[in-house]
Amino acid sequence: xxxxxxxxxxxxxxxxxxxxxxxxxxxxxxxxxxxxxxxxxxxxxxxxxxxxxxxxxxxxxxxxxxxxxxxxxxxxxxxxxxxxxxxxxxxxxxxxxxxxxxxxxxxxxx
Numbered sequence: 825x826x827x828x829x830x831x832x833x834x835x836x837x838x839x840x841x842x843x844x845x846x847x848x849x850x851x852x853x854x855x856x857x858x859x860x861x862x863x864x865x866x867x868x869x870x871x872x873x874x875x876x877x878x879x880x881x882x883x884x885x886x887x888x889x890x891x892x893x894x895x896x897x898x899x900x901x902x903x904x905x906x907x908x909x910x911x912x913x914x915x916x917x918x919x920x921x922x923x924x925x926x927x928x929x930x931x932x933x934x
Contacts, residue, residue, distance in 0.1 A: 832906060839910040840930035842896055848889035849918060855885030856915045886911075 843849055859882030866874035890898050900907045917923045 832909060835903065835906050836910055836913065837930035837933045839899065839907070840914070840927055841934065842899065843894065843914060844927060844930075845889070845894040848886075848894040849914075849923065851885040851889035851893070852911070853915065853918050855882050856911065858882065858885070 843852065859878045862874045862878035862881070866872050866878065886898070890896055898907070914923070917926050
């Protein structure tokens with residue numbers, strides 16, 4: 825477990841650098857918010873067909889951000905578990921207005 829935490833801690837700055845474009849960050853945040861909202865709604869209502877659009881928007885908007893604004897590829901295929909955890913952490917850092925501070929720290933560790 826300690827090895828995994830060290831690997832996650834070392835990977836997060838790299839993940840942040842791959843998400844440094846502001847528009848890409850906004851698209852990730854909107855996509856994640858729609859994903860969480862639609863998924864929660866699917867279980868509250870219950871209308872489970874909402875899970876499909878939740879997954880679609882959760883992948884589409886970040887994909888557009890990487891393709892057209894960040895101009896890079898997602899780490900999702902090479903490090904899927906780390907990416908999911910880092911994506912959640914990026915969401916929390918954005919939600920709590922810590923993202924600028926974290927981006928500055930990531931640039932210093934280059």
